[in-house]
Amino acid sequence: MKILIVEDNLLLSEEIGRNLVDNHFKVEQAATLAAAEEKCALYQYDLVILDLGLPDGNGLSLINSLREGEIMPAILILTARNSVEEKVKGLNLGADDYLTKPFHTAELNARIHSLLRRRNFDRKETLEMGPLSVNLPAARAQLGDTPLNLTRKEYDLLLYFMQNPDRVLTKQSIAEYLWGDHIDQADSFDFLYNHIKNLRRKITRAGGGNYIRAMYGMGYRFSI
């Protein structure tokens, strides 16, 4: 799985790249529109993570030139411009998703996973980890052979954890993933605690271990 990061800020580009390499992706980086166009002409990528505000032009124009190619990679726009019009424009041009800065690394991972799945690059229909398996099209999870009767939010939560294993996910990142901005931070943490508690209980009741661990009062780590 090959990903191109188009981002002019090298620090951020490196940081995203390192995270993706940790997730077993092959990563290349381009800091300018010209470099990105050159790379896209030479190589085939499965996913392009695209910043819009590039020093030599608007990232949106890359989408246009990508559309001329034979196989269009999935495109995830990653930008500081939080405007509805830009978003609509990007998605209309053929981008698959849109994430605004600053983002949570875990959120980026989750988006990439679901995007690649949606685009059918990742043909796996189940996500497995130890005794846990998740049937993605059916949105069902089971532990061994025991189905876990999860609510929609608990399922989302489990998926988010499984897409970011062995990583501390902050409460903020999880809350934003689950509820968007429908809620103020402080309250959401109590709700989150409830969901985590229920998810944990359902897994242990089905015979699993305590996979979700609270870390420093800041977040949770999922590991098997």
Next chain:
Amino acid sequence: MKKERSYSLLSKTSAIYLLFTLVAFLAGGLFLWNEGEAFITRNLDHRFTKWEGRTRHHIEEGKPLSELPRFISAIPLATAPDSSLFPIYSDTLIQNAELDEMHRFRKKTILLEAGGRIYKVGILAFVEDFRRLQDDVFEALVPAFVLLALAILVFNLLLSGYFFRPFNRILELMRTYKVGQKTKIEQVATSTSEFQVMQGLFHQMLDRIEHDYRHLKEYTENMAHEIQTPLAIIRTKTENLIADDRVMGHQAENVKVIYDETSHLSRLSKTLNLLTKIENGEFNKVEEIATRPVIERHLRAVDELANLKSLDLNASLSDQHQLVIDPFLLDIILKNLLKNAINYGTPEGPIRIHTDPQSLIISNFGAPSEVPPEKLFERFQGNPTPNNHSLGLGLALVQKICDLNDLRVAYQYQERQHIFSIR
């Protein structure tokens, strides 16, 4: 301060013009009257002098006094009266028997010394014609003035529509002008130099405003954008630290603070940016929205949150309730009011969401707010406690959106309920 009454420029100029015309007419009338008087006096003096001469002549020739013309009377006096009293002028009315009319005469009484005797001579002069003429002139002035006044009024009324059309058109353009609209403002054709000057200045002003607006907008946007990338780096770096047990073992509290404050800063700049965009009227895809499906969608989104706080959502929605607003802004209003209600709601009673054809009401139970009601909609008036990272911008956003869309948002506290209504 007392509000002064205002009048249209045209009525003012007309009134002043009429006043001046009136003064001019009065002055003219006075002048004519005086001229008439002077003419009559001169004319009569001439006649009186002539008749004095003839009377003296008549007496000196020794003709009997009775042969003097009818309008001259001469009485010989035995003793000479005080000559400083003469001549005496007087106006009299004399009956004309033939015409049965009273006629105006002027009488000059003099002392005449002729043939060694002193006579008291009275001479009558017919002035009726003069006076009639004088009256006629005066009487002609009044209708002339009235006619002129009427003409001015009618003229002004008719011409105001014509002359002031470009002016009103320019005013209309000013009224409907919106900053940042990018549409070219039409040039109103006018040959009136004042209007041309005004229009010129108006266009200059627009250019300046547009220029400033563009700069401010660019600045805000750049500010909001440029700050996000460094924030993204700080956040990912901090998340790296959080993932590192060696660091967190010693510095968990510090890292937590850095992380939380970064998030706060990020949301703050995003929300302020949004507020600026709303103020600049960038969300102008206004449409008529039936609110029921929108509210229901929002209720589904917050249903779970409400349940977790043991709050009931009690909705009574009307299909007739409509708002004319950009759908994105309606989302922000609903999101913030519901967030607010869930945040501060207590399980004493349900959160009520009510719409009827005229209004939208969202209420929740709770202790009275510590923020005075009149300050509730101001920015940063919430009371951020250490574990409450509320931005304090939610209600300010709601207020701003309502202001820009001619909606009235109101707050009241009644029977332990916080009630927000939008009409």
